[in-house]
Amino acid sequence: MDIDPRHRGYECWAADGGVDVLFSCRGERIGPKPRSCNMGVWWDSDLLRELLDGITISKWDFANARAEPLLTAEGCAANNGSKSNPCLQADILGDWREEVVWRSRDSSELRVYTTPIPAARRQVTLMHDPVYRLGVAWQNVAYNQPPHPGFYMGEGEESFRAVPCYEGCEPAHAAPSSARALLQRPPGRPAGMTAPALGGRI
Numbered sequence: 001m002d003i004d005p006r007h008r009g010y011e012c013w014a015a016d017g018g019v020d021v022l023f024s025c026r027g028e029r030i031g032p033k034p035r036s037c038n039m040g041v042w043w044d045s046d047l048l049r050e051l052l053d054g055i056t057i058s059k060w061d062f063a064n065a066r067a068e069p070l071l072t073a074e075g076c077a078a079n080n081g082s083k084s085n086p087c088l089q090a091d092i093l094g095d096w097r098e099e100v101v102w103r104s105r106d107s108s109e110l111r112v113y114t115t116p117i118p119a120a121r122r123q124v125t126l127m128h129d130p131v132y133r134l135g136v137a138w139q140n141v142a143y144n145q146p147p148h149p150g151f152y153m154g155e156g157e158e159s160f161r162a163v164p165c166y167e168g169c170e171p172a173h174a175a176p177s178s179a180r181a182l183l184q185r186p187p188g189r190p191a192g193m194t195a196p197a198l199g200g201r202i
């Protein structure tokens with residue numbers, strides 16, 4: 001995910017294997033890696049993705065190579081032992097930043113956290129992207145990893161605002177005719193539904 005705007009594209013790093021550096025998308029070693037190697041979340045107002053690990057969301061301070069906590073979900077617990085996943089992390093309430101669902105420590109509550117930081121930009125919600133929606137689904141049916149859009153969404157990129165949008169929403173730019181041809185409402189979709197149901201034809 002994109003955590004360092006000085007290098008265009010996503011960065012990557014690994015937990016083990018003796019790899020102790022952060023790599024650019026070109027495979028260049030660009031500095032120390034974050035200590036956590038887990039989930040990601042779009043939480044603040046920029047397009048860099050924040051680090052989500054256990055019950056903590058942190059901002060990667062790329063200039064000083066350290067993670068600065070933004071939120072600790074007090075009273076909550078992560079799942080899956082050392083993997084430390086939330087119950088769900090996804091853009092489920094609109095806006096384009098992502099919410100996080102954690103369980104309370106005694107498992108009596110599901111708590112939904114959303115960012116308190118005002119957005120500085122307007123764009124379609126991530127759930128309009130079928131690749132992202134599928135990523136949200138696999139968190140609960142397969143191996144928990146953060147959902148990724150089917151397009152690059154990082155610092156310095158604007159073209160994703162034209163991400164194909166479904167009937168009923170208003171993209172910032174009109175989708176090309178070839179895309180519009182793919183975006184016809186499938187038979188049986190309820191009136192007013194602006195995005196396909198999971199598993200629906202698009």
Ligand SMILES: [Ca+2]
Binds near residue numbers: 004006009
């Ligand atoms: Ca980057």
Ligand SMILES: [Ca+2]
Binds near residue numbers: 042044048049
């Ligand atoms: Ca961000």
Ligand SMILES: [Ca+2]
Binds near residue numbers: 090092099
């Ligand atoms: Ca959201």
